[in-house]
Amino acid sequence: MDAAVATKHPVKINRWLPYWAVFQADVRLTLRSWVFRTWVIVSVLATVGYLIYSYGVLREAGIRQPASRLVSDLLRWTLLGSVTLIIVMTAGCISSERGTMADSVLSRGISRYQYFLGKWHARLATILSTFLVLGAFTLLGSFFLLHDDLSLSGSLVALATVGALLAAVISCGVAVSAMANSSVLGIAILWLTLYGGGFVLSIVPAKLPLPDWSLANLTFVLQGFYDLHALGRIALWSAGVSGAGALVGLVYFSRRDV
Numbered sequence: 001m002d003a004a005v006a007t008k009h010p011v012k013i014n015r016w017l018p019y020w021a022v023f024q025a026d027v028r029l030t031l032r033s034w035v036f037r038t039w040v041i042v043s044v045l046a047t048v049g050y051l052i053y054s055y056g057v058l059r060e061a062g063i064r065q066p067a068s069r070l071v072s073d074l075l076r077w078t079l080l081g082s083v084t085l086i087i088v089m090t091a092g093c094i095s096s097e098r099g100t101m102a103d104s105v106l107s108r109g110i111s112r113y114q115y116f117l118g119k120w121h122a123r124l125a126t127i128l129s130t131f132l133v134l135g136a137f138t139l140l141g142s143f144f145l146l147h148d149d150l151s152l153s154g155s156l157v158a159l160a161t162v163g164a165l166l167a168a169v170i171s172c173g174v175a176v177s178a179m180a181n182s183s184v185l186g187i188a189i190l191w192l193t194l195y196g197g198g199f200v201l202s203i204v205p206a207k208l209p210l211p212d213w214s215l216a217n218l219t220f221v222l223q224g225f226y227d228l229h230a231l232g233r234i235a236l237w238s239a240g241v242s243g244a245g246a247l248v249g250l251v252y253f254s255r256r257d258v
Contacts, residue, residue, distance in 0.1 A: 001239055018111070018114045019115075022119060022122070024122075025118075027209050028123065030123065031044075033089065035089050036127075038132075040090070040134070043134050048141075050070065057167065067142040068154075071138055071142050071150065072219040075162050076161075087227060090174050091174075091176050092177055093177050094178045094253070095185075096177075096183045097207060097248055116150065116178055116250050116254075120246055128167060131163060135159045135162070139159075150222055151222065153224060154222045155222055157231060158208040161231050162215075163236075164235040168238040169235070175248055177240050177255070
């Protein structure tokens with residue numbers, strides 16, 4: 001009788017439940033982080049202040065600043081100016097839990113793959129969605145206050161381009177966090193790698209469009225004048241760097257002692 005009841009109502013096992021638990025926990029942890037809140041507050045204050053200043057100049061002095069230039073500056077400095085905070089948010093997401101990782105990963109049915117993927121996807125979803133919301137807020141504010149030369153398609157392409165570059169930074173940060181023994185070491189390694197690599201790319205001639213090229217031409221992209229093929233190659237390279245960095249971090253994390 002008991003066997004019949006057991007076969008009548010089989011228990012469904014959700015193999016991705018540990019991944020989903022890590023994902024949800026890390027999203028909540030990121031949203032409560034003072035670094036994340038500082039990034040959001042500083043970005044909002046900078047955007048609002050810049051918009052009010054430009055609107056005041058337009059109303060009082062009659063000097064019209066192109067909205068594309070305004071949004072381009074805000075997007076570029078949102079990426080460049082907040083890279084350090086994003087490095088702090090990502091380069092310590094796994095290494096900061098090194099003391100309790102053995103208990104959480106090895107003793108509670110959570111594989112290392114699910115743990116890493118949950119952390120990686122949570123940071124990508126949280127930071128990228130926040131950036132897209134801030135970018136949309138900037139675009140709407142510029143449109144209603146300045147009524148100038150923004151293109152809808154160009155604005156979407158610009159947000160996608162900067163978002164792709166940001167995703168590469170986030171993925172590399174999580175990968176370094178999985179390989180480093182401490183958060184401070186991971187932050188230092190990632191900071192030196194990103195800024196050193198950016199400096200090298202800026203002085204080495206290359207046939208391919210580079211990230212600094214796309215950031216320098218955001219004004220034209222926002223106006224609707226862009227080379228979709230070139231920007232698509234930048235997005236593909238960013239996706240490749242993001243995936244490769246995450247794969248290296250995942251393989252290393254799956255084999256290291258925690």
